[in-house]
Amino acid sequence: MSGRVLLIDDIAANRAMIRAKLASAYYDVLTADTAEEAVDIVRTDHPSVVLIDIMMPTVDAFDLCRRLKSDPQTALTPIIMMTSVEDGPDRIRALEAGADDFLVKPIHELALFARVRNLMRMKFVIDELQLRAETTRELGLEPDETTLTNIDLTPAHSVLIVPPDRETGTRWSALIRDNLSVQTLIAIDEQEVARRVADDIPDAFLIHETPQHGGGLRSDGLRIISTIARRQPTRHSAILMAMADVNMRQAAKGLDLGAWDYLVAPHDPTEMTVRLRTQLRRKLYSDRLRSNLRDGLRMAAIDPLTGLYNRRYADHHLKNMLAQAEAEGTDLAVLILDLDRFKTLNDRYGHEAGDRVLHQVARRLQENVRGVDVVVRLGGEEFCVALPGADRAGAMEVAERIRVAVSGTAYDIGQGRTVRCSMSIGVAVAQRGEDTVESLMRQADLALYRAKDAGRDCIRTAWDAEAPPTA
CATH class of the missing domain: 3.30.70.270 (Reverse transcriptase/Diguanylate cyclase domain)
Known part of the structure; x- marks a missing residue:
């Protein structure tokens, strides 16, 4: 999938290295040195993904991220924050500012390409839904105004957890309910997932890559993700994959199979809830666009x-x-x-x-x-x-x-x-x-x-x- 990537980094050597990696995969790379230039490029050139270096003396990366995510013109543009230090608080701060992911330099090529590819694919879908909504307006139909920021999570929304074991599932369930105010369900293996989905389609899934099966055996979390992502009833549900360890090859595979995001062990509770909140809002926003589209188009x-x-x-x-x-x-x-x-x-x-x-x-x-x-x-x-x-x-x-x-x-x-x-x-x-x-x-x-x-x-x-x- 071709597309444009905006790179914001004040060190020329860093820009050259990352630009070369992206260009080798046939992405068009734009660059910016200042926050104002970056905002102008996002508004006028519509890049598919924005990469922002955190450690810039001339640009407040977190403030820039918040500006882009609070502007209706640029709010849906995916943002990846980059840093040379693995810092838990910085990662959380980036995600809370609206960033879609956080990568540590030197950038792992598999992680970079998988992330960019996945975020582009998701933006592509939402862009198309927005474009169709715009067409309904031009046909004289006015769909409800919906933005990511006015999406509220309630107990009417649900997350199905497929944990590594029941004890962890219970802990994750309480964490998500307390922080997101959504309903949570637990399924310990593929058969239980199928039964839960048959009863009701969850808005999001949190799936460990090696959930425990009966008798202490392990299921294949990637197979569960692939099944959920390709089947008609669940293909619009958000999927967050919980990694057993730091394995970028496995993470890339999960994204390509249909996961929307991943969480690397050890699973930070704040990061888990922030990532889930982001993906739930994205899913519910897409649902509203589809609903508005169906209602308007059905008439005309x-x-x-x-x-x-x-x-x-x-x-x-x-x-x-x-x-x-x-x-x-x-x-x-x-x-x-x-x-x-x-x-x-x-x-x-x-x-x-x-x-x-x-x-x-x-x-x-x-x-x-x-x-x-x-x-x-x-x-x-x-x-x-x-x-x-x-x-x-x-x-x-x-x-x-x-x-x-x-x-x-x-x-x-x-x-x-x-x-x-x-x-x-x-x-x-x-x-x-x-x-x-x-x-x-x-x-x-x-x-x-x-x-x-x-x-x-x-x-x-x-x-x-x-x-x-x-x-």
Whole structure:
């Protein structure tokens, strides 16, 4: 995942070293020497992550962090504080100021990359939800105003603890209830986690990497994290992983499997509650954005047959997506998709059968894209999928996955009958600063025509060497 990182460090050698590490992973690195310059860059260049060195004589790093987190324009930008000394009080102070993490120099490469990658991924999701909320405003709908700072934790919210043993679980449970005023539950192994989740979905999980199983055996905390993060009922819940020791490789693996944050042993009680509070607020904020979005879009921007976004919504939202991609220096891919010979299906089986197929196609499209991707029914049997952050290779991978999903299984059209359908797909990726939504859609549309001319059930791209079809 490409993106911008803002580095604030007054020592040139430090900047050069960290810039080189990040550049090797293809991140764009911006730098700032003063607090004012840093605030201006965050507001105008929208970096995906900010790295701030604590030990700067000219900048109060904690004050800068508080400024960024208290400003609605910059509050959701992830911040990592860096220091050359492992200092518990400084780490707590950084987290209480709003920092999302704390790294000790010399920076461990695995920890740096895992943290940046994870925080970018989380910001990407929230940015997309905010962008969709902005589109609803432009459509004349006013969602409730929600910010991270007005999220209050109550006993209606819950944390499921998967501890290393029951004694520790009881201690963590009391600590969290007393400091966060939320409900706590304990599950000692994977089976108990599954039972608890079946009863009610917790807002957050606190999972030790080696929870105790029956008979003194150990479960695999990483497997529990992976299961929670990928399953539909729990995939929006916050996950905090408690490490058994300082193992950056294990921490990086946990983040990549779906943990939102991690806590290194020995588990400081204050740090645990601060990190949990941050992740719970982030989760609840995302929930409110989704709820506002559903309520508003249900009225004006949803296609009633398929449940997908409609053309009216797409016209507004794609402009916002393209502007954001240009501002952040990321890619935006667009797929135009059309069911092959759909008129023949309608003529032979009737429009009710055709509607059943369209409904099922919409489900298959949604099942084969990410949550941040936007799936639209443009009209009739034509669809559009917008993929923020996807380059040419990524767009082609998604297009092929969709093509196979659409044609792979027959469609139920009622009365014991089934039909098969295929789909032709045109792909275009925005050239930064050069494309408009209209030109991007036109490029994808022309590529779709080439797919039809090539025999259908295939993919063509805007960068194909073939010439556009003639009338």
